[in-house]
Amino acid sequence: EAGVTQFPSHSVIEKGQTVTLRCDPISGHDNLYWYRRVMGKEIKFLLHFVKESKQDESGMPNNRFLAERTGGTYSTLKVQPAELEDSGVYFCASSQERGLRRTEAFFGQGTRLTVV
Amino acid sequence: DAKTTQPPSMDCAEGRAANLPCNHSTISGNEYVYWYRQIHSQGPQYIIHGLKNNETNEMASLIITEDRKSSTLILPHATLRDTAVYYCIVRASNDYKLSFGAGTTVTVRA
Numbered sequence: 530e531a532g533v534t535q536f537p538s539h540s541v542i543e544k545g546q547t548v549t550l551r552c553d554p555i556s557g558h559d560n561l562y563w564y565r566r567v568m569g570k571e572i573k574f575l576l577h578f579v580k581e582s583k584q585d586e587s588g589m590p591n592n593r594f595l596a597e598r599t600g601g602t603y604s605t606l607k608v609q610p611a612e613l614e615d616s617g618v619y620f621c622a623s624s625q626e627r628g629l630r631r632t633e634a635f636f637g638q639g640t641r642l643t644v645v
Numbered sequence: 646d647a648k649t650t651q652p653p654s655m656d657c658a659e660g661r662a663a664n665l666p667c668n669h670s671t672i673s674g675n676e677y678v679y680w681y682r683q684i685h686s687q688g689p690q691y692i693i694h695g696l697k698n699n700e701t702n703e704m705a706s707l708i709i710t711e712d713r714k715s716s717t718l719i720l721p722h723a724t725l726r727d728t729a730v731y732y733c734i735v736r737a738s739n740d741y742k743l744s745f746g747a748g749t750t751v752t753v754r755a
Contacts, residue, residue: 533688560741572689572745585741620688624741633679634743636688 533637547609554623567617667733
């Protein structure tokens, strides 16, 4: 079974440009999450999808960040325009529900974003 | 709003058991204790979780005190590949978010 896949693994862009990160969750997982770790800080939650709906986007830092999950399969996280402080590692994770029991979250390898 | 306290770092000898402590004195009745780890340049990896009973799986054992205010993750036979940052996370049963703190950097030495 394929795990959570993220593209690209690395991205270097200039300040002011746009970058789109992609996450393919484990097949059948309705729950999809985005997290990030910026330099020197802890891993922080960004948002949570259930299928195609945003369940919780309380962690999104500002309106330069837009996450989508059309069709409830893969998700994209767009940063427009990128700022220097957006540099960090962006993780995607997915999990599924089994009745009342939620399985653990499986994380991808992350996308390392560098804004110069 | 850290709910857990972990030592910043610890060393362990290869082949020996590694005991990682975590304090969660304000844990609520519906909150579980989760452990994840992050090996360098990889995404966080789930290890184990529990509510009040001790748990064991192929990776580790989780010992939760009777008052649930602290727990210990036990890696029974540490290997060099267990070198990672280990996160103890408290999460309510109806909460989807994982709140990662600073974790414990575990270095397994040959």
